[in-house]
Amino acid sequence: MQDSKGGAQPVPVPKARQSSRLRWLLASIVAGFIFSRVWLQIQTRDDYTLCSRTTSIYTVDETQPRVQCISVRDGRISAVGDEAGISRNWLLNLLDYPFGANRWRHIQQEHVIVPGLADAHAHLLQQGYKMQLQLDSAKSVQEVIERIKAYIIAHPDVHADRDRWIEGMGWDQTKWPGAEFPTAADLSSDPLLRGRPILLLRVDVHASWVSERVLEILGPLPSEVEGGSIIRDASGEPTGIFVDNAMTLIPTPPWTPEQYNDFFHTAVAEALKFGLTSVHDAATDPDAVQFFKTQAESGKLPIRLYLMVVPFSENFTDWHPSKIERLENYGLHERLNLRAVKLFTDGALGSWGAALITPYSDKPDTRGIMRSSPETMDQLIRSAWQAKLQVNVHCIGDRANEVVLDVFEKVLAEETRNGKLDISSFRPRIEHAQILQPSDLQRIGKLGVIASVQPTHGTSDMWYAETRLGPDRIKGAYAYRTLLEASPQKVLPLGSDFPVEGVNPLLGFYAAVSRLSVDGRSPHGDGGWFPSERLTRAQALKGMTLDAAYASFTEAELGSLTVGKRADFVVLDRDIMEVEASEILKTKVVATVIDGKVAYGHL
Structure with missing residues (x-):
């Protein structure tokens, strides 16, 4: 068509076609939006x-x-x-x-993939604490002193404040010439240290070495401490070494919020670097529980934690397990769990604190320390059991293991008579299970009690353990293969007890399968210390994955690369x-x- 001036006239578009084009345009916009959203999701998931x-x-x-x-x-x-x-x-x-x-x-x-590694017994915040002043490779008292001096010089704020407490961890007198406990006087031998409050924890955290200034702050000391020991010289004066429950006499300054954060982030970074995805925190006090809750709530818990709460009263009079707040998959990422308590029966072998049935072979005047009496252990275990909490008990010596197994056996017998026994719903654990009589090596399995062990303890202690225990008693010590075979569930969760030992779980894997030191030695040669107690590699890997998950009630979610698990x-x-x-x-x-x-x- 043309208009009156000869120009082309627009051809009218039918309304139906206009509607179709509009629908096509709207559909294209919607499709483009959906495509972009899907594509964005694909790229970010x-x-x-x-x-x-x-x-x-x-x-x-x-x-x-x-x-x-x-x-x-x-x-x-x-x-x-x-x-x-x-x-x-x-x-x-x-x-x-x-x-x-x-x-x-x-x-x-050449690479391989394994399930996320778990440490079934460790102390996360204490790992960060230890890293501020590490003493575990010191080979003499003088080397400890040199490290403290270097620490003071490297921290001007500490150098300038002689009232500032200096704390460190990791010393081990068994590695020093003479293998004798150090003294407070040793820490006054250098002018830079003299007059300062110094507290140094032994590698097993069952003994403290303090300076003369700390002894002055303490003032008069009791002649005896139930469940502990104040080491004294020939004239009866304290030497500066406090063992087990006596350590509570030391007025250690509480951690500041900044220290909690520093210790936490330092330890978590170490754990992740070595492949740990889960840690069973084996002595969590109420303040630490609150700290972990805060981290979990804000999504700042990059690792899974299974907490074992410790009694927070020395005489246990205000300890009520039924009031303990349970946490199940708590926090923004559901990584925090609390359904267990941790109890202590005795001390450690290295400080002659492990409770033995007969005297130490190298120190016949002592049988070690029972930090809790059999009657107290019975009361504590029963109260936690009635609150339906998992009960995990520190036991090193054969006396300690016997006492706790006696209590578990009585409780389980009562449950059986009442017709309500379900051991899998409680999963009681003995932490360390280090020295047991042959009969108790079998009894722990018959009762269904889980032995939670640390293979690097065996390879650390093997150089002096037989001296402490003698040739017969040592045969029931660090018996990991025997404990695994005795377990009805064939479960043996493995841990490190870091910071007592190194964080790297492969240290424990290596110790479990070789029974050798890191340089390939043992008192029994390159075949390993008591090689019949070695684990296979499959058993060791399961111990630090699926067995650890079972010991924390999470085997349905963790521990193996199985469809549906995390x-x-x-x-x-x-x-x-x-x-x-x-x-x-x-x-x-x-x-x-x-x-x-x-x-x-x-x-």
């Missing part, structure tokens, strides 16, 4: 499949012990198997990875299940993954 070139993923799942790939969706294991099998699930791939989005990753040829795993730079034992301690963590997200390293 943490779903992926991780594969090895061979079957280098150790699942600790007896139905599929080794696999090639694991898939992660929403922080959990969604598939386990070989690459071809997972790839064939085209519907899963189409829904999860449309438009060819690449979420397949491969680890390097995606906690570790990538290692070599195959700890097959390399020579001497190569195990050279292993480096490539990545520590919690809830499917990298917490340390990279994938």
Whole structure:
């Protein structure tokens, strides 16, 4: 058409066509919006499949012990198997990875994957505390003094304030010439130290070494301390060493909020660096519980914690287990749990505090220290049991283990008579289970009590343990293979007791499978100390994964790379299940993954 001036006239568009175009335009906008949202979600989600070139993923799942790939969706294991099998699930791939989005990753040829490693007995905040002034490699009193001097010089605020407490940890007199306890006078031998309040914890945290200034602050001391000992010289004067319950006499300054934060972040960084995804905190006081709750609530707990609460009264009169607040998958990321108590029966072998049935072979005037009497242990265990809390008891010596097993046996017998026994709902634990009579090595299994052990204690103590215990009693000590075989559930959770030992869980793995020191030695040669008590590598890996999960009631969620469980795993730079034992301690963590997200390293 043309208008009157000869110009072209616009052709009218039918209304139906205009409506169709509008609908198409609106649909395109909506589709584009949806596409962009989906694409953004794809690019930011943490779903992926991780594969090895061979079957280098150790699942600790007896139905599929080794696999090639694991898939992660929403922080959990969604598939386990070989690459071809997972790839064939085209519907899963189409829904999860449309438009060819690449979420397949491969680890390097020599790398392996294992479930997230757990430490079934450790002290997280105390690890950070120890790292401020470490003394565990000091080979003499003089070397300790030199380290304290270096610490003072490196901290001008400490140097300027002679009333500021100096605290450290890790000394071990068994490694020094003469193997004798040090004294407060030793800490006054240098002018830079003289007159300062100094508190140094022994490596096992069962003895304190203090300066003369601290003794002045303490003033008159009691002649005896129930469940503890004040070491005195020939004239009856205190030497500066306080053992077990006597340590509570020392007026140690409480930690500040800044110290809590520093100790926490320092320790967590160490744990993640070495592949730990879970820690059983084996003596958590109420202040520490509150600190951990705050971290969990604000999403600042990058590691899983299973807390064992300690009695917070010396005479236990105001300790009411029924009032303890339970925490189950607590916090923003559901990583905090509390359903256990920790009790102490005796001291440690290195400070002659482990309670023995007969006197020490190298110190016949003592049988060690019972920090809690049999009657008190009976009362404490029963009260926690009635509150339906897991009861975990520190027992080193054969006397301590006998006393606690007697209590457990009586309680379990009463439960049986009442027709309500379910040992799996309580899962009582003996922490350390270090020295037991042959009969008790079997009794702990028959009762279903879990032995929670630390393999590096054996390799640390092996140089003096037989001197302390004698040739017969030593045969029932550090008997890890025997304890595992006696367990009806075939469970032996492994830990380190850090900061008493190193944080790296592979130190414990190596000690468990070799029974050797880190330089390949033992009192029995390069075959290992009492080699019949070695664990296999499969048993050791299970001990620090699935067994630790069972000991904390989390085996349905953690401990193996099984479909439906949380995606906690570790990538290692070599195959700890097959390399020579001497190569195990050279292993480096490539990545520590919690809830499917990298917490340390990279994938």
